[in-house]
C-alpha cells in the first residue's frame with residue numbers, strides 16, 4: 478500500500494480545524510530587504526504565531542500587486558533574488574528550526590525561465606508544501622497540476638468574485654486550500670471589501686471540502702476577526718510588507734536590527750486571533 482506522503486500544509490490545517498482556529502497566513506517578499514534578513518523575519522513570523530507563510534518571488538512585472546509589494550519586489554530584485562534563491566530560503570529557514578509550512582508564491586514567467594521539471598524537483602527537495610501561480614494559464618494548469626501532485630506540492634488556486642462561471646472547474650483541480658480574493662483589483666490594504674464577499678466565500682465553501690482562505694486587503698486585527706468567522710485562513714501581505722518597509726532604517730543597522738524585528742513580530746502577533 479503506498480503510504481501517502483505527509484504534507485505539512487494539510488497537517489497544519491487539520492490541526493487548526495481540530496482546535497477551531499483560523500490560519501494566519503503572512504505573505505512576504507523573499508529578499509526584502511535582503512536574503513539574510515528574510516530569514517530573521519521568517520523566525521519572528523513564527524514567534525508571532527503565523528501558521529503558514531507565503532514566500533513571494535520578486536518579479537519585475539507584478540501585475541496583480543499594489544505599490545507596497547511592487548516596492549518590496551524592487552528592493553529584493555536589487556539583490557538578484559531568483560526563484561532558486563527563494564526556494565533555498567525555505568531550506569535555510571528549516572535549517573534554522575523554523576517549522577512553518579511554506580507556500581511559494583510566484584508569477585509564471587520565472588517558473589518557465591528554469592523549466593517546469595527542474596522547478597518541481599527543487600520544490601520537492603526543499604520540502605515546500607504549496608504553490609500559488611496567480612497568472613497560470615488555464616490551458617497549462619493540467620500539466621502543472623500533475624507535476625505538483627507528483628512532487629507532493631499543493632497547487633493552490635485563486636478564485637475571485639468574478640470567477641463565478643469557472644469556480645466549479647477551478648475547485649475540481651484545487652489542492653491544499655482555496656484562496657478567495659476578497660476584492661477586485663490589486664493587492665493592498667483596504668478599509669472595506671467587495672459588497673458580496675461573505676456570500677462569495679460561503680459559495681466557495683459550499684463547493685469544496687478543502688480549507689478556504691481569504692486575502693486581499695486584510696490589514697488589521699478587526700479584519701482578521703471578521704473573516705475568521707467565515708473561513709479557515711486569512712492572508713495578510715501588504716500590511717506586513719509595509720511594516721517591514723517602515724522598519725528598514727532599523728533593520729539596516731546591526732545595532733538596531735533586533736528592535737526592527739521585534740516591531741514586525743509585535744505587529745503580526747496582534748493579528749493573531
Ligand SMILES: O=P(O)(O)OC[C@@H](O)[C@@H](O)c1c[nH]c2ccccc12
Pocket residue numbers: 504531533541542546582611635663664665666692693694695712713714715716
Ligand atoms: O497584500 P494583501 O492586500 O494583504 O493581499 C495578500 C497578497 O499580498 C498576497 O497573497 C499576494 C501577493 N501578490 C499577489 C498577487 C495576486 C494575488 C495575491 C497576492
